[in-house]
Amino acid sequence: MSADIGVTGLAVMGANLARNLARNGYTVSLHNRSVERTDALLEAHGSEGEFVRTESLVQLVESLERPRRVLIMVKAGAPVDAVIDDLLPLLDEGDIVIDAGNSFFEETRRREERLREKGLHFVGVGVSGGEEGALNGPSIMPGGSEESYRTLGPMLEKIAADYHGEPCCTWVGTDGAGHYVKMVHNGIEYADMQVIGEAHDLMRSLAGLEPAAQGEVFREWNTTDLASYLIEITAEVLEHEDERTGRPLVDVIVDSAGQKGTGRWTAISALEVGSPVTAIAESVFARSISSQRELRAETNRVFSDGVDSTAADEEFGPEFVEDVRKALYASKLVAYAQGMDMLVAAGEEFGWDLDLKEIASLWRAGCIIRADLLDTIMKAFDGESSRLPKNLLLAEEFTEALNECLPAWRRVVAAAAEHGVPAPVFSSSLAYYDSLRRDRLPAALTQGLRDYFGAHTYQRTDVEGTFHTLWSGDRGEVEA
Numbered sequence: 001m002s003a004d005i006g007v008t009g010l011a012v013m014g015a016n017l018a019r020n021l022a023r024n025g026y027t028v029s030l031h032n033r034s035v036e037r038t039d040a041l042l043e044a045h046g047s048e049g050e051f052v053r054t055e056s057l058v059q060l061v062e063s064l065e066r067p068r069r070v071l072i073m074v075k076a077g078a079p080v081d082a083v084i085d086d087l088l089p090l091l092d093e094g095d096i097v098i099d100a101g102n103s104f105f106e107e108t109r110r111r112e113e114r115l116r117e118k119g120l121h122f123v124g125v126g127v128s129g130g131e132e133g134a135l136n137g138p139s140i141m142p143g144g145s146e147e148s149y150r151t152l153g154p155m156l157e158k159i160a161a162d163y164h165g166e167p168c169c170t171w172v173g174t175d176g177a178g179h180y181v182k183m184v185h186n187g188i189e190y191a192d193m194q195v196i197g198e199a200h201d202l203m204r205s206l207a208g209l210e211p212a213a214q215g216e217v218f219r220e221w222n223t224t225d226l227a228s229y230l231i232e233i234t235a236e237v238l239e240h241e242d243e244r245t246g247r248p249l250v251d252v253i254v255d256s257a258g259q260k261g262t263g264r265w266t267a268i269s270a271l272e273v274g275s276p277v278t279a280i281a282e283s284v285f286a287r288s289i290s291s292q293r294e295l296r297a298e299t300n301r302v303f304s305d306g307v308d309s310t311a312a313d314e315e316f317g318p319e320f321v322e323d324v325r326k327a328l329y330a331s332k333l334v335a336y337a338q339g340m341d342m343l344v345a346a347g348e349e350f351g352w353d354l355d356l357k358e359i360a361s362l363w364r365a366g367c368i369i370r371a372d373l374l375d376t377i378m379k380a381f382d383g384e385s386s387r388l389p390k391n392l393l394l395a396e397e398f399t400e401a402l403n404e405c406l407p408a409w410r411r412v413v414a415a416a417a418e419h420g421v422p423a424p425v426f427s428s429s430l431a432y433y434d435s436l437r438r439d440r441l442p443a444a445l446t447q448g449l450r451d452y453f454g455a456h457t458y459q460r461t462d463v464e465g466t467f468h469t470l471w472s473g474d475r476g477e478v479e480a
């Protein structure tokens with residue numbers, strides 16, 4: 001039998017993608033480095049569709065129709081290169097190698113170039129939605145050549161999440177574009193979770209709302225313009241009682257979160273392409289601080305917590321909770337605006353013609369940041385490119401909402417600072433908004449200082465050219 005596609009790497013993600021493909025009518029050849037996983041998958045789910053069992057990459061490649069499609073779903077990093085090295089001598093011109101793991105986009109660019117030189121297509125595909133999404137419909141962000149998408153696209157679209165009849169999958173751009181878009185998705189996810197955490201902390205510490213009561217608040221918020229998967233599951237996690245202690249589960253979970261993956265990559269890449277993703281970077285740093293548990297314990301001993309969580313009074317009643325909702329919405333919007341802004345900057349840097357409307361459409365179902373807001377973001381980026389807003393915050397769909405949220409946003413950030421509750425993403429998002437709208441920024445003084453100590457020169461607001469002041473001379477100005 002010749003199979004439509006081969007999957008190598010059958011841990012949880014590969015196995016679920018293979019099952020998803022088979023359930024959608026494709027014949028799927030299966031391979032895993034250790035054959036036990038292949039057999040376990042066939043034993044548990046072999047009746048779900050047409051599968052071909054193989055024990056080696058040679059057998060896998062032989063079982064495929066041409067052009068061959070081999071989907072690699074092994075551990076990210078060196079294992080992907082090891083599998084590619086083994087596959088290369090077995091493949092022919094025009095065959096398509098797909099990496100649907102969480103690879104770093106620069107590695108995808110390198111691999112794509114290497115395979116292109118050999119006449120092969122290499123497609124880096126961002127997949128979001130975890131195990132559940134891989135099985136039932138993930139959000140899929142494919143890169144690689146447009147030509148390869150003609151063959152591969154229909155299969156990916158068939159297994160992708162469905163949003164009111166539209167697949168959450170479309171070709172996003174050449175070489176590493178798919179993995180880049182997935183990386184930025186995850187950066188936004190970091191910020192989205194952090195602002196939810198800040199809202200939770202403020203409502204607990206200042207308004208005295210216990211987790212179960214907050215569950216109700218988040219459930220209610222999920223019927224507003226905040227409606228999203230993360231808000232929905234926040235209600236469930238906050239309401240969950242720990243089986244062992246009877247306490248809210250959130251109170252017995254260690255308050256330390258890692259940041260080794262895509263969130264950190266997003267912040268690093270943003271610095272490289274010169275895009276100020278302050279909300280995303282702050283959310284990565286917030287996780288870093290949370291991980292410094294010894295330092296936090298010592299600082300707590302020296303300075304004390306400082307927040308009197310029994311101080312709930314009228315100041316922090318229902319109106320404050322509504323203020324927090326608005327601050328959360330505005331900060332979340334900033335995170336999306338920054339992510340989109342970064343995609344534009346990366347597109348210029350790497351030669352991708354990224355369509356922000358299409359990208360927003362991919363995130364409407366199947367992925368972690370799925371949210372009603374994305375429909376509005378699509379509308380904001382719909383139309384001729386010359387007429388699109390320079391930043392999401394400038395889209396007419398959002399300006400009114402931002403104006404409405406602003407007083408509440410300021411009150412919440414001020415209350416957090418006054419009472420010592422850390423709200424780094426609420427604050428930095430507000431500072432981003434204020435910086436963008438400010439007529440003049442203190443960068444003028446920065447330039448003056450740089451010219452003083454390093455003769456770095458400056459430009460003037462009134463005359464064209466580059467200038468330097470003779471700081472250690474007569475302090476006259478010369479043209480540089």
Ligand SMILES: NC(=O)c1ccc[n+]([C@@H]2O[C@H](COP(=O)([O-])OP(=O)(O)OC[C@H]3O[C@@H](n4cnc5c(N)ncnc54)[C@H](OP(=O)(O)O)[C@@H]3O)[C@@H](O)[C@H]2O)c1
Pocket residue numbers: 009010011012013014032033034037073074075076078079082083100101102103127128129130131
């Ligand atoms: N788990 C998730 O929710 C999730 C979500 C999105 C994306 N991803 C990404 O999807 C990819 C797969 O994730 P996963 O959790 O299913 O698996 P994983 O734990 O990342 O990797 C295990 C798989 O890689 C294979 N492997 C490891 N080293 C290998 C090598 N040198 N040569 C050949 N095969 C090798 C293993 O084979 P053996 O069985 O022989 O050891 C096994 O099939 C990763 O890039 C991951 O980051 C995961």
